[in-house]
Amino acid sequence: MPIKKAKKASRAVVGESSASPATEAGVVPAKAGGKRILLVDDDHEIVESMRTVLESRGYQILVARDGNQGLVLAEGEEPDLVVLDMMMPKRSGFLVLEKLRRSRPHPMRVIMITANEGSRHKAYAEMLGVDDYIRKPFAMDRLLESVDRLLS
Template sequence: MPPAQKLILLVDDDNEIIESMRMVLESKNYRIMVARDGNAGLTLAERESPDLIVLDMMMPKKSGFLVLEKLKGRPGGLIPTIMITGNEGSRHRAYAEMLGVRDYIRKPFAMEKLVRSVEKILEGRSSDSHHDD
């Protein structure tokens, strides 16, 4: 029996980015769920407990940071999360890393970069925990 598909929750208010990520990740045989804002993302994350969350930092209703803070406080702790952002600030990155995100990817990014990061986290394909840019 093939292993159960890993479930990835995409949380972003940008339709184009969501669709690109969904296409490329589904082609790698991941199951995809989509939330268009932070509140919906939080609800889905808590209900479905995905294997990985790809989270946009700047969104309506609840920023990615608020979503992270809430998820960090849940009984099972933080779900592995990749944060994507159009923001250049290194303060944001430092804060995201403090909250425990596994990777931090600046937009615009090549979809291969996202896939590599996802595979590294979900399949444990990298022996070290450092991420290279």
Template sequence: MNSGDPAQNDDPVDSSANPSDVPTSKTSPLKPAAKGPKILVVDDDFEIIEAVRYALEGAGYEVVIARDGNQGLALAERENPDLMILDMMMPKRSGFLVLEKLRRLRDVPLPVIMITGNEGSRHKAYAELLGVSDYIRKPFAMDRLIDAVGKLLDA
């Protein structure tokens, strides 16, 4: 007969343990809050990157950054973004070359907003021929970019 003394308890389970302290297979760590659509920003200008990142994250989007065209292509394949914001003039691979390669790699076209400081209408026409979804000239109001992103992702 058990006298109630834990030292004399024949049960191998520690009866003094609080059941809520014992880990179970049903216990899981907290999941991070769900983020919005993923946007890949490809630009070599640090100030543009930071301003665009701040605005997009403030609007609830997840942002991935690439600082040149080659890195942009690699991240487009690895991260599978919902949309790309692409500068036209960059080192290593221009925005046009990135677009050409993207169109060959993907079965489903990735929506792309091209941003550029170039004023030439010939460049805009070529970007449209390559399938850009929107073409925004620098400098631009951040609201203009956020509106374009929202329209493309809601479509």
């Protein structure tokens, strides 16, 4: 889904329809030190919105369109951060997160994003060790704050 300008010029919302392109999000580029972020989501519009804003901040972006592809890229490329959708084809975000937590000696930073409103899902994600949990639709500033905090 395309991003939508929120009330403040510096805020963009992911997960709501609008004609505003990602480049109008009002995000100021910052040095990211070439940190690599893996985006794992089957929604092309959400991925492209996040990619545009994160690349404008200097992050290198990898993209997976389903859970299996995400797991392969996470294990093979070892990104600095994974932004992981909860509900995807082939393998859910929960299963990807479980596998990453079991198979790695050093935990990979993970932000889970979801349109699901249930508190049980959030509690389960936290039990698995997710670093942040963001509900869709979300302001792009919310994602950027989490990314910057986890990668600084």
